[in-house]
Amino acid sequence: MLFNSIDFLIFFPVVVLIYFIIPKKIKYIWLLVASYYFYMGWNAKYAILLFFSTFVTYLSGVAMASVAARGEESGADERLVIRRKKIIVAISFILNLGILFIFKYLDFACDLLALVFGSAGIALNIPRFDILLPVGISFYTFQALSYTMDVYRGEIYAEKNFLRYALYVSFFPQLVAGPIERSKNLLKQLAVPTRFDYARARDGLYQMLWGYFLKIVLADRVAVVVDAIYDGYEIYPGWYLIVGTVLFAFQVYCDFAGYSTIAIGAAKILGIDLMENFNAPYTSMSISELWRRWHISLTTWFRDYVYIPLGGSRKGRLRKDINIMIVFLVSGLWHGAGMHYVAWGGINGLYQVIGERLKPLRTKTASVLRVKTETLSFKLYKVLATFLLTLFSDIFFRANDMKAAGAIIASVFTAHNPWILFDGSLYTLGLGPSEFRFMLLCIAVLIFADIMKRMGVCIRTIIGEQGYVFRLLVLVFGVVFILTFGIWGPGYDANNFIYFQF
Numbered sequence: 001m002l003f004n005s006i007d008f009l010i011f012f013p014v015v016v017l018i019y020f021i022i023p024k025k026i027k028y029i030w031l032l033v034a035s036y037y038f039y040m041g042w043n044a045k046y047a048i049l050l051f052f053s054t055f056v057t058y059l060s061g062v063a064m065a066s067v068a069a070r071g072e073e074s075g076a077d078e079r080l081v082i083r084r085k086k087i088i089v090a091i092s093f094i095l096n097l098g099i100l101f102i103f104k105y106l107d108f109a110c111d112l113l114a115l116v117f118g119s120a121g122i123a124l125n126i127p128r129f130d131i132l133l134p135v136g137i138s139f140y141t142f143q144a145l146s147y148t149m150d151v152y153r154g155e156i157y158a159e160k161n162f163l164r165y166a167l168y169v170s171f172f173p174q175l176v177a178g179p180i181e182r183s184k185n186l187l188k189q190l191a192v193p194t195r196f197d198y199a200r201a202r203d204g205l206y207q208m209l210w211g212y213f214l215k216i217v218l219a220d221r222v223a224v225v226v227d228a229i230y231d232g233y234e235i236y237p238g239w240y241l242i243v244g245t246v247l248f249a250f251q252v253y254c255d256f257a258g259y260s261t262i263a264i265g266a267a268k269i270l271g272i273d274l275m276e277n278f279n280a281p282y283t284s285m286s287i288s289e290l291w292r293r294w295h296i297s298l299t300t301w302f303r304d305y306v307y308i309p310l311g312g313s314r315k316g317r318l319r320k321d322i323n324i325m326i327v328f329l330v331s332g333l334w335h336g337a338g339m340h341y342v343a344w345g346g347i348n349g350l351y352q353v354i355g356e357r358l359k360p361l362r363t364k365t366a367s368v369l370r371v372k373t374e375t376l377s378f379k380l381y382k383v384l385a386t387f388l389l390t391l392f393s394d395i396f397f398r399a400n401d402m403k404a405a406g407a408i409i410a411s412v413f414t415a416h417n418p419w420i421l422f423d424g425s426l427y428t429l430g431l432g433p434s435e436f437r438f439m440l441l442c443i444a445v446l447i448f449a450d451i452m453k454r455m456g457v458c459i460r461t462i463i464g465e466q467g468y469v470f471r472l473l474v475l476v477f478g479v480v481f482i483l484t485f486g487i488w489g490p491g492y493d494a495n496n497f498i499y500f501q502f
Contacts (some may be wrong), residue, residue: 001038001041001042001306003211003212003263004212004215004216004486005257007041010121011034011037011038015030015031015034015407016202016269016270018030019031019270020195020196022436024193026164027193028164028167028190028193029163029393031162031167031171031190031270032166032167032170034172035052035170035171035172035175036170036391038172038175039098039135039136039170039172039175039176039320043132043134043135046135046137047136049099049103049134050140050169051166052095052099053096053099053140053141053144053146053169054165054166054169054170056092056095056096056144057092057144057145057147057148057165057169058098058152058159058162060088060089060091060148061147061148061151061158061159061165061231062158062160063088064085064088064089064151064152064158064356065151065158067081067084067085067088068081068085071084074094086126086152089148089149089152090260092130092145092148093148094294096141096144096145097141097145097286099137099141100137100138100141102131103131103133103134104133104137104138104337105139105337106131107128107130107131107337108337108338110126110128111126111148113126114126127396128251131392132477135176136175136177137177138179138334139174139175139176139177139180140169140170140175140176140255142180142298142301143168143169143180143181144169145305146180146182146183146301146304146305147165147169147183147187150182150183150302150303151183155184155234156183156184156187156188159183164187164190164191164454167190168183168186168187168466170180171186171264171267171272172188172268173259173263173264173266173270173274174263174267174274175258176329177256177259177263178259178260178263178277178295179260179263179264179274179275179276179296179297180297180298180301181274181275181297182275185273185274185275186211186272186274187416189271189272189273190272190383193271194271195271196271198268199273199464200268200271201268201269201459202464202471203265203268203464203478204264204265204266204267204268204269205263205269206265206266206460206464206475207261207262207265207460208261208265208266208269208476209264209265209475209479209482210261210265210406210449210460211257211258211259211260211261211262211263211264212258212482212486213258213442213478213481213482214254214255214257214446215254215255215258215259216258216260216482216486216487217442217481217482217485217486217487218250218258218439218443218446219250219251219252219254219255220255220256220433220486220487221435221438221439221442221487222248222250222251222254222439223249223251223255223442224429224430224431224487225243225244225247225429225430225431225436225439226244226247226248226251226398227430228400228430229241229244229429230244230248230408230489231413233399233404233407233408233411234407237411237415237417237427238411238412238414238415238416238417239415239417239418239420239421240417240421240425240426241411241412241415241421242412242415242421243410243426244487245391245394245395245398245408245412246391248394248398249282249387249390249391249394250446251482252394252397252398253278253281253282254446256278256295257277257278259457260278261278262276264276264277275296276296277295277296277297278293278294278295278296279292279293279296279453280293280450280451280453280454280458281293281294281446282383282387282390282450283383283387283450283454284383284386284450285379285382285383285386286355286376286382286386287348287351287352287355287386287389287390288352288355288356289386290361290386290390291348291352291392298331298334302327302330303327306326306327306330307323307324307327310323310326310327311323321353321356321357324349324352324353325346325349325350327347327349328344328345328346328348328352329342329345329349330345331345331348332344332345332346332348333345333421335397338401339395339401339402340397340399340400340401340402340405341377341396342398343402344394344395344397344398346394347392347393347396348393351389351393373483374498380480380499392409395408395409395412419498433502438485474497
């Protein structure tokens, strides 16, 4: 069930109404039923995988708690207890990542194997399995595994109530595309449901409206142009591809941030706080800062469960650089089973490593040249430089494969048709002149909102502090605006969110 579908607009109010009517002790059961119904709207049989991941990680938590309790009662050696807990964690990871591998990476691994043997002159006839990727499998698998690790580390209790734990893994607002929540935050909230709070619900509704603006007004409109250019990159060379890449940066941001914002708003209406997933990333002044602001739940997941266990920055600069590269290469692979995703991750990792290595040189150069690094102009320069580096890596993210990415890069760096920016050629890509200008206006609204956020100004809070009539007018205007200018309606096939494919 898509957030941007009529089904959800019926489903969600019904869930909220019943949730706040029924007794407190069964609220989590109702949310669990609603969450599985929500997920099964795509493909009911894949709910089995969701249940499997839930069951395995639930048992791992219970088993670790049991091992710790028995060890304490018998006075067993602490090292033995830790060793047994590590075995339980390993089994949980192997089973969960094994399922993820089969459904997401099996064909990719077979293709790589055939390529390696083919380079040695050995032809392998490996059939393609073409297994349909279950929606959200990467997200709920990582969320479930984080619980296993948190229990192992003693950062969260082992949940004894299986149904409540199942809700933690399957909570419908963030089930299929995040934020990837931590048990320390979400599981504890699910254990203590709250009463309906008008102010929270109002704020959540504002967030949902902003998310819908990002998705169906902006991202889906931008997608029309981006898809036309990238799907026909051979006939739309040079500046077409530059425009398409810039617009794709906004498309993927609005699409994913739109989903996260709707999810956070929906959860807030239910009295549950989810972690922020995007924080004005395109205002970043370095690649490292951008990754602290972009897909925050995944970035912190890799930091907590991969980077730090590998040693983080504790084992010298070279080891830190290697750890950063491992994290970003794995992050690229998490996003998709293709070498262009791995390349995208590797490029962003190199940005970080090179950026840190060159930092002393940049600082010294700025000092020698007496560059005023705190001026607005210099900060704008850093924002622009960061954005341009992001655009280059985005080519690999959007291209269908490495071959297409190489051809697109070659075309971009040999661009010789700047006149298409002024002669109306861009209006032949699916959006007429008025639609194209409206798209640019919406992008300007997004940039303004992010600048305000960067400055610590929360527009929702300002609206919430106004009188009832003003707040009502804003709400009505938002709904009418989205219904009027959103890409939806009869004959329109609601676009999936981009991150559903991951």
